[in-house]
Amino acid sequence: MIKHGEKNDVHISLIREAQTVCAIFQDNSMLCNEENEKVIQHFVHCIETHGRHVQYLKFLQTIVKAENQFIRKSQDLVMQELINAGEDVLVFYNDKASFNHFIEMMRSERHCMDEGSPLKYHVELVKLLACCTMGKNVYTEIKCHSLLPLDDIVAMVTHPDCIPEVKEAYVGFLNHCYIDTEVEMKEIYTSSHMWTLFEKSFLVDMADIATAPTDRKHPDRALENYVTNCVMNIIITFFNSPFSDQSTTVQKHLHEARVYWSDSTMDDYDPFSVNIQLKQSPFSTNKFSQYESSWLEYVLCV
Known part of the structure; x- marks a missing residue:
């Protein structure tokens, strides 16, 4: 059983993970255009299981647009995962x-x-x-x-x-x-x-x-x-x-x-x-x- 303090540590760790990955993907069109379905699913799942933190959303914002290019594949994947998650996220x-x-x-x-x-x-x-x-x-x-x-x-x-x-x-x-x-x-x-x-x-x-x-x-x-x-x-x-x-x-x-x-x-x-x-x-x-x-x-x- 995870104690309250340990649970908070997990949340903080995941939020920092989201911030780090966001910085890596930021305006990197080559990386954003790669197959990122599992990465997108991971962060949508984080919202469902670890709470509605804006850092997860900001990563998803980052992956759909890079260097003034709109990544159609990422847009479609993010939208589908959000809808699949339903009211836990939307x-x-x-x-x-x-x-x-x-x-x-x-x-x-x-x-x-x-x-x-x-x-x-x-x-x-x-x-x-x-x-x-x-x-x-x-x-x-x-x-x-x-x-x-x-x-x-x-x-x-x-x-x-x-x-x-x-x-x-x-x-x-x-x-x-x-x-x-x-x-x-x-x-x-x-x-x-x-x-x-x-x-x-x-x-x-x-x-x-x-x-x-x-x-x-x-x-x-x-x-x-x-x-x-x-x-x-x-x-x-x-x-x-x-x-x-x-x-x-x-x-x-x-x-x-x-x-x-x-x-x-x-x-x-x-x-x-x-x-x-x-x-x-x-x-x-x-x-x-x-x-x-x-x-x-x-x-x-x-």
């Missing part, structure tokens, strides 16, 4: 009780996320799933759709207490799993999900950055990095997507936004055969400040 907070618990975790760790907390584990798990879909991998994209649906992404990102680190993970997942994809995910272009994110999250965070104190004594670096990198990246990817160009819904939103900001009539710009009078702004701009409006004008019209 931890989501998508029912009401667990979602509320996750919100409480974000509130308590808003200013300092604990590396060993369930919150940090979930953030790294979502990042891992995003890594498995990078490079347009249709097999992993389909698997991820069932794990983290659009409704769950929007509910999390638009919650007032959602912290930048969680938003970054979820929006990165959204970008790689639903937008920058091999096969069109029609729902993201025909539904209201993206427009809800614009109105209730992206614009709000942009305004927070734009109206922050100019003395820079207490900047929210995490929020700034999220907005200037992650948010800008998904906006550019979404509107530059060939699927976006083909979507009547997206083009109509863009058209109405351009008309609204140009103070012109629908007839001046209408790309459609039937002109429809513009009755209101495409977004509820009365809710936003001049800073948010300026950001929206930049994003949609430049």
Whole structure:
């Protein structure tokens, strides 16, 4: 029988093992491209048997991408092993009780996320799933759709207490799993999900950055990095997507936004055969400040 102290020693040893192997595989495309099925199975099994430690996830993140190359074989293997492991490894907070618990975790760790907390584990798990879909991998994209649906992404990102680190993970997942994809995910272009994110999250965070104190004594670096990198990246990817160009819904939103900001009539710009009078702004701009409006004008019209 293993004593408590000995058990902790085993956990520490395995975590250090994961960190060491991670350093060996880091940006080594030749090594990552080799047959690594047993190595992947080993670290997924470590999560199942020795606990949900982020170091195991970070190794799996490392093995699916090296030197800006996405290792398709490793992506497929990692995804399959995660699914095989099930709820012991794949931890989501998508029912009401667990979602509320996750919100409480974000509130308590808003200013300092604990590396060993369930919150940090979930953030790294979502990042891992995003890594498995990078490079347009249709097999992993389909698997991820069932794990983290659009409704769950929007509910999390638009919650007032959602912290930048969680938003970054979820929006990165959204970008790689639903937008920058091999096969069109029609729902993201025909539904209201993206427009809800614009109105209730992206614009709000942009305004927070734009109206922050100019003395820079207490900047929210995490929020700034999220907005200037992650948010800008998904906006550019979404509107530059060939699927976006083909979507009547997206083009109509863009058209109405351009008309609204140009103070012109629908007839001046209408790309459609039937002109429809513009009755209101495409977004509820009365809710936003001049800073948010300026950001929206930049994003949609430049």
